[in-house]
Structure formats: structure tokens, C-alpha cells
Amino acid sequence: MTTTLTPVLSAHWDDQDSWTLAGYRRRAGYEALARALRMEPDQVIQTVKDAGLRGRGGAGFPTGMKWSFIPQGPGPDGVTKPHYLVVNADESEPGTCKDIPLMLATPHTLIEGVIIAAYAIRAAHAFIYVRGEVVPVLRRLQAAVAEAYAAGYLGSDILGSGYDLELVVHAGAGAYICGEETALLDSLEGRRGQPRLRPPFPAVAGLYACPTVVNNVESIASVPAIIRNGIGWFRSMGSAKSPGFTLYSLSGHVARPGQYEAPLGITLRELLELAGGVRRGHEVKFWTPGGSSTPLFTAEHLDVPLDYEGVSAAGSMLGTKALQIFDDTTCVVRAVLRWTEFYAHESCGKCTPCREGTYWLVQLLRRLEAGHGTEADLDKLLDISDTINGKSFCALGDGAASPIFSSLEHFRAEYLDHLRLGDCPFDPARSTAWAEAGEAR
Structure with missing residues (x-):
């Protein structure tokens, strides 16, 4: 499809002050928030819907559609329950390492996305659930949240819009199962992290039995760029059903492992060319398209488009886009x-x-x-x-x-x-x- 990388989320990871508010503002930081707050919440949801942003946490469910499932107004009992936004930052799928470097390098990208998403679903409280082991990420997020509060991007009457939002960074205890959204909600409520039987789904009865949206870090962090640059810009990348850019995590027997931000639909063969190929003298034997929980691919699948439809048609799942490469020395x-x-x-x-x-x-x-x-x-x-x-x-x-x-x-x-x-x-x-x-x- 293309061998051109599309650095958007990762464009400024190597800036000396990429994690600071001052550094983020120099790169048009929080301009998307100001624009979103001038829109109606439903307009924000429709924009994300029209852009075709799909969840980057594994399932690939349309993000805007997920937001629209939140019920508005009083329920059957006549009570209007509060809404919550929860960001799933419990990245623990083997081979996946995209959310942690994003939060470490540019935490304000995530925070701006959180505020826009919470505004869209009419939530007054939001949570970022982070793996407890990644202490440097936790500290950096907490510092960035404090900066956002001090600058008036969080708290009461954000940018004079009348919208209020409280954001809490919560440290988990290192359970892989808490990457599952309902287990994460139980953990956030102080209980043992175990998945819930569904229905009811979190959109109806999530955190504290209230309407809740749970989104992946990369999904939320992609929202400010969409609001700032527009639907057409986002859809100019990727494929018709899987538009936009995403982070691919290359690891294993590859010359230059790391994060490669590219349009959805790029192939592993193209990514390997960008990453210097596999170890000298060896060939690809098998690989995972979306982490270890997705069906394996072999060298025969190097030209499969790495988007949701292409990978599914070939018999696997795109998942978290964790491309673990194993050469011919591997059992x-x-x-x-x-x-x-x-x-x-x-x-x-x-x-x-x-x-x-x-x-x-x-x-x-x-x-x-x-x-x-x-x-x-x-x-x-x-x-x-x-x-x-x-x-x-x-x-x-x-x-x-x-x-x-x-x-x-x-x-x-x-x-x-x-x-x-x-x-x-x-x-x-x-x-x-x-x-x-x-x-x-």
C-alpha cells in the first residue's frame, strides 16, 4: 500500500520537552480542545463517527459509535445517572508497547483527548487506569494532569465554557486480566479484577453501575488530531473501512525493533523494510499480527494488509498491532x-x-x-x-x-x-x- 510513515502521535516523541505543557502548546496543543468546546457534544461524537476512528485496543469497534451508546437523560426510574470516561492504560498484551511510550513522551496528547471525549459523552469525571509497575509513566501522567489543572484545562469552567471535569490517574496492581474492560471497572471500584457477565454492558451499567465509556489510550489520543485537522485529513490515510494512522509495535528478531506509526493497511513486508529486516542470515518463520492472543501468521502472510478487514480475511486479528517476529531459529x-x-x-x-x-x-x-x-x-x-x-x-x-x-x-x-x-x-x-x-x- 505505502512505505511512507505517518508520524502524528509519535511526531514529537524525541523533543527535549515533549512531555511538558509548554512543549505541547508549541505544537498546537489544546487547540483541538478549544475548538471542541465550541461545538455541541453530539457534533463531536458525529465528527469522530464520520472520521471512522476505530478502537486501537484490540477489537477495533468504532469509537464514535461507542460514545453514542451512552444513554442521555433520565433512565426508566426517572433518575439521571452520572457518566464516566475510563481510559484503559493497563497495557499488558505480550509484545505490545505503544501506549506506554505515548504516555511517557506526550502525556498531554492523551489528556487533551480525555477532555474532548468526556465533553462529548457529557461526563464530569474521567479516569486513566495505568499499570502500577510503570512508575515513571505514572509520575509523568500525574505531573501532566497537575499542569493541566493549573492551566485551566481541567477542573471548573474549562476555558470559560462552563464545562467541568475531574481527572484521576489510578494505578492498577499489575493484573493482565484488568486489561479486559469490565475487570478493569471492578478493579477501579476497589474489588478484585474479574470480568463481569454481560449484558448489561458498560455503556448502560459500567463504573458504579452508571453509563461508562472505556477506551484505549491510543484511541483517545487520536481524537485531538481529528478535531484539529478534520475528517478528510484522517480519511486520507488507511483504507475505506479502516481509515487513519496507527502505531505498530515491532519486536523480536528484527534489526530495528520499535514503534512504527503508519497508515492502516501497510504490510509487514513494508514495515520490515523500514525496520532493517530480520536478523542477517535468517528468514521469517512465524509472527503475530496483534499480540500473542491472535492466531499466528507465517512468511506466506507478509503481504497481508495490516488493517482490520485484511487481517481478519487472512484468518487472524489485528488486535493491538503487536508484531512479534520470529525467525527460523525459533521453536x-x-x-x-x-x-x-x-x-x-x-x-x-x-x-x-x-x-x-x-x-x-x-x-x-x-x-x-x-x-x-x-x-x-x-x-x-x-x-x-x-x-x-x-x-x-x-x-x-x-x-x-x-x-x-x-x-x-x-x-x-x-x-x-x-x-x-x-x-x-x-x-x-x-x-x-x-x-x-x-x-x-
Whole structure:
């Protein structure tokens, strides 16, 4: 599609004072807020709708449509409940690292987006839920919020508009499950982070049983640029159904890993050219298009457009756009085992399919990786994964099953090699045995 990067969110990450209010103002900071406050809230929602901004946290749901689901006026009981905006900054999907550098480098971009979004949904309180481990990010966000309060961008009568907003930066306790929006809301309320049964959905009964919008950091941070530059500008990038720019996180066996901001629809082949390719002397073996919870792709998928429709049509999900690249030195079975151990450890234990299923997936994979299993174990892996997939409270179970299904689809022979050799064929001490097994195949 294009090899041209589109630095918008990341354009000023390397400025010496990118995180300060003064530095942000020099780059037209808070101009979008002033413009939004002169619009009606519904006009702001319609602008985001028309721009086609889709959620950047994984599911890709249209952001403006999500905002419009918030009920206005009194409910069936005649009571008008307060509205809340919650920003999901609990970035913890393996391979994903876009929200944390954004908040560290340009926190005011997020804060301006929060104010505009809260104004649009008529919320007087907003929360940014951050991973507790990332203390430098937490401190920088808190300092930026204090600057915004002092400058009159938060608090009472923002910029003389009559609109009031209180913004709280909340530190989580490091649970992967709190990246799921309803578990995040429970955690924010002071309870154990566990997903809720839906319906009711957060738009109707979210934080404190009130109408709530939960959005990803990148989704909210993209709003000021849309308000400032217009719908046509945003739609000039990306594809018809997946317009705009986004941050792709490249990690693994790549020469220059990092964040690459590009139009939706760019391919991994193009991104790898920009990132210097894979390690010298090696080739791409498999990769994840949206983090470890999305089905694996192989070298055959290097030209798949990395937008929501293109990735879905190829059999995976764009997710968080965490592109983990693995070259031909990597053992697929070992990689899937490590991911599954992570999901088993992070399971909240609320539902039986995920709690029990991930445990048994780990036991089977450990046995297979060591070469001690049987071919029947491969069918058992698929059977357990099918029992988890679509039958758990939240998407953690689906994410745990995805690498199992896809790795067996693309690399079943490698699982069988472990059984034939009685050990992992990628152990350097057994390279000769692996070569012989390759010849036998």
C-alpha cells in the first residue's frame, strides 16, 4: 500500500520537552480542545463517527459509535445517572508497547483527548487506569494532569465554557486480566479484577453501575488530531473501512525493533523494510499480527494488509498491532508453551473453562516440548482449546486457544518432530539430529 510513515502521535516523541505543557502548546496543543468546546457534544461524537476512528485496543469497534451508546437523560426510574470516561492504560498484551511510550513522551496528547471525549459523552469525571509497575509513566501522567489543572484545562469552567471535569490517574496492581474492560471497572471500584457477565454492558451499567465509556489510550489520543485537522485529513490515510494512522509495535528478531506509526493497511513486508529486516542470515518463520492472543501468521502472510478487514480475511486479528517476529531459529512449540504459561498464570480463575483448561494446556505442552508426549496429545490440545474458545467469561480464554489452533495448523510437523526425536529439535546440542530429521521429512 505505502512505505511512507505517518508520524502524528509519535511526531514529537524525541523533543527535549515533549512531555511538558509548554512543549505541547508549541505544537498546537489544546487547540483541538478549544475548538471542541465550541461545538455541541453530539457534533463531536458525529465528527469522530464520520472520521471512522476505530478502537486501537484490540477489537477495533468504532469509537464514535461507542460514545453514542451512552444513554442521555433520565433512565426508566426517572433518575439521571452520572457518566464516566475510563481510559484503559493497563497495557499488558505480550509484545505490545505503544501506549506506554505515548504516555511517557506526550502525556498531554492523551489528556487533551480525555477532555474532548468526556465533553462529548457529557461526563464530569474521567479516569486513566495505568499499570502500577510503570512508575515513571505514572509520575509523568500525574505531573501532566497537575499542569493541566493549573492551566485551566481541567477542573471548573474549562476555558470559560462552563464545562467541568475531574481527572484521576489510578494505578492498577499489575493484573493482565484488568486489561479486559469490565475487570478493569471492578478493579477501579476497589474489588478484585474479574470480568463481569454481560449484558448489561458498560455503556448502560459500567463504573458504579452508571453509563461508562472505556477506551484505549491510543484511541483517545487520536481524537485531538481529528478535531484539529478534520475528517478528510484522517480519511486520507488507511483504507475505506479502516481509515487513519496507527502505531505498530515491532519486536523480536528484527534489526530495528520499535514503534512504527503508519497508515492502516501497510504490510509487514513494508514495515520490515523500514525496520532493517530480520536478523542477517535468517528468514521469517512465524509472527503475530496483534499480540500473542491472535492466531499466528507465517512468511506466506507478509503481504497481508495490516488493517482490520485484511487481517481478519487472512484468518487472524489485528488486535493491538503487536508484531512479534520470529525467525527460523525459533521453536514454535516452545514459544506457544511460554505464551500458554503466561495465560495460565494470569487467568483470574472465575470461569472453569479458562481456569482448568489453561492449566492442562500447559501440562500437555511441557510434555510435548520435552518430546515425551504422543501424537494423541495433539488432538487433546485441540479438544481442550475448543472447550475454552468462546466459552469463557472474557477473551483471555480465546487468546489462550488462538496460538494452539494456529500453530498446529501451520506447524504440526514440528510438534511431531519433538515426538520423533524425544526432545526439542531446536536445542543447539541436537542440531545434527534436527538436520537428520529434516532430511527424513
